[in-house]
Amino acid sequence: MSEADELIYDWNEVDRGGPLEVKRDFELHDETLRDGIQNPSVVDPGIGDKLEILHLLDEVGVDTTDVGLPGAGPRAFEDVLTLCQEIAEQKMHIQPTCAGRTLVADIAPMVEVSQKAGIPVEVMTFIGSSPIRQLAEDWSPSLIIERSIAAIDFAVKEGLPVNFVTEDTTRSRPDLLRDLFRAAIDHGATRLTVCDTVGHSTPDGVRALIEFTREVIDSTGADVKIDWHGHNDRGLALVNSIFALEYGADRVHGCILGIGERVGNAPLDQILINLKLLGLIDTDLSKLSALATKVSTATRFPIPINYPVVGEDAFRTATGVHAAAIIKAQAKGDDFLADRVYSGVPAGMFGREQEICIGPMSGASNITYWLDKRGIAHDEGLIGAIMKVAKQSDHNLSDAEVRAVIDRHKRNNGG
Helix, strand or coil, rough: CCCCHHHHHHHHHHCCCCCCCCCCCCCCEEEECCCHHHHCCCCCCCHHHHHHHHHHHHHHHCCCEECCHHHHCCCHHHHHHHHHHHHHHHCCCCEEEEEECCCHHHCCCCHHHHHHCCCCCCEEEEEECCCHHHHHCCCCCHHHHHHHHHHHHHHHCCCCCCEEEECCCHHHHHHHHHHHHHHHHHHHCCCCEECCCCCCCCCHHHHHHHHHHHHHHHHHHCCCHHHHEEEECCCHHHHHHHHHHHHHCEEEEHHHHCCCCCCEECCCHHHHHHHHHHHCCCCCCHHHHHHHHHHHHCCCCCCCCCCCCCCCCEEEECCCCHHHHHHHHHHHHCCCHHCCCCCCCHHHHHHHCCCECCCCCHHHHHHHHHHHHCCCCCCCCHHHHHHHHHHHHCCCHHHHHHHHHHHHHHHCCCC
16 A cells, blocks of 8 residues: 555545546646737747747647647747747757637748758648527638638648647537538548637536447447547646546646636646646656746736646645644655645646745744744744734735844844
8 A cells, every 4th residue: 555545545546537537648738829929918039938838738748739820920930940840950849839719821930940940840721610609700601611622632632740729619509510620531630629618618528528429429330539629717627637537538738827718728738737637648747837928928817826736826825724734744754745745736746836925813823933944043032023014914924024024033132
């Protein structure tokens, strides 16, 4: 029996068989540098930042990444080309995809990028398929099918793998989806991406849509994979992504920090975290915090302080009883125990550590730990002086505030 089994009874594993059980291979796809930067409050990072993000995505085990829309303009084209060349030259594991409408004008630049970089680029060609989108665009079902076929035919002729993407799939009628999927497969698409473009779906919708898509694929006899692309308008993007894998998706999409239009995409970092904790991937995620921080600074998108794992407060506590338990565990020399006694997520697994602060709910053990960790000599008088200030405060003390108390105590006591 492992230490984890001895110390933690895991109700998640009791009769496990729902969305937490994935029995086949799957892949993870990143959309941070395409769908993510369509967030209205972020900036499009410079190429240096994009290259750093690309390498960190590769290091945390992401399989594919959308490097952008090369048809959007000269700068977009050059950035996409540079990223693809980096993947080729550095022989990276991660593979590139590009997004574009079902227009030859959008796909032609992808062909050029692929030829110049010397590697295949997966074409993710998209078109809206829901009735509400058809009405807004004045599109007929036949026009949608015609445009889709023309785009797929062009990409296949140029030798690129094609992923056919139906926007707003979760609000689209099954009759049109069936015709679109069969046409795409007949003309050479090797992946179908079903999209929850406006964050409409619940887990039941995920199940129904993926099962429907799999039935259509199976009826053709083709070897075609299914992608799930989710948004977070109902706050369900993360759980929908886990369900998507359970219900048969071969690849799920997400953005680091969940950035994206409106309230954002499925948070790829949290997908990675949960798959790791469930034992479904064994990737080293110690660089995940660095990746999230890089995306935050490069896009100027602040990480909420309470954001899981990579937020400032994810592993901080100033509550006396919580801190005491961690300190006692560390005193035993048991890092496993210390990292889990008051944390459902082990900080060390993701490049973080447990942090003990000093505030109005702290005890003497918090202060002693804080001083010892920084190599500051102390006695009961200093601990009492810090405790007095902490108890009178309405917030956790900053390092500067604690050091000010230390300096004042030294001056008053001839230190």
